[in-house]
Amino acid sequence: MTTVSRTFLVQPEPAVVIDYLKDFAHAEAWDPGTEKCTQESPGEIRVGTRWHNVSKIAGVTTELTYTLETLTPGRLVFRGENDSASTTDTITVQAKGGGSEITYDAVIEPKGAGKLGEPLLKLLFERIGTKTEKQMTEVLDGLPA
Template sequence: MITVAGTVASSLPARTAFAYLSAFEHTSEWDPGTAVMDKLTEGPVAVGHRYHAEALFRDKRQPIEYEVIELFDNHIKLRGEHRNLVAFDSIDVRSLSSGSEVLYTAQFSINWPYKLLQPFLKPQFMKLRDPALNGLRQKLESL
């Protein structure tokens, strides 16, 4: 499994930051690696909520279907499926005296036969980290 993770500090209260980030359809507003993110389930975010994404990977749009699999306190975890991989995206927000801190973790499990290429693909996934964290930081500060 390939894991990409990082933290972002924000002056926003944890509750405000989490309310924005748990509405996963906003991902394309801050993650340059997500070209499209559409909400497929109406109503407030809950376990079972579904999203359609088009992620940019190696200059190609890749469709991924996401589902919320965990949601509590200031934590959300989604499972995404693509024909070549399974992704798990987690967002955890904690309160700080000066605002909040967001921990974003994305884990990718490559499906067979592409699993053999995982060591070569890892650097490509790692390249997604910094632009996403920078976009997240900028978006939270603009709210």
């Protein structure tokens, strides 16, 4: 299991941040690995909504189905699954100053033979975590107030 965590500040208030990030299709804008992300479940976004995500990481394309497991005014949890890995992304948002403090925790669990590469995965995902923090900050700070 590989865990990556980042805590950072953005200008929008928590309600704006949660409203934007609850739509995992927006990962195309803030996640450096995501190439395409489309909502599979019809209707409004709620717990149980699913997305099909296509990402390229270290030159390898992978597809996962993400499900929104938790949606509260201060916390989002997305669970991604495919045959080779599962991931849990927890985004906690709280008011800080005039904006928000975000804590983004990603837990990646390789399955099968993928477990052998976990030490390298940690290094790779730490780099991705830094890029994600930068991109997410830029995107969220660019949202209308």
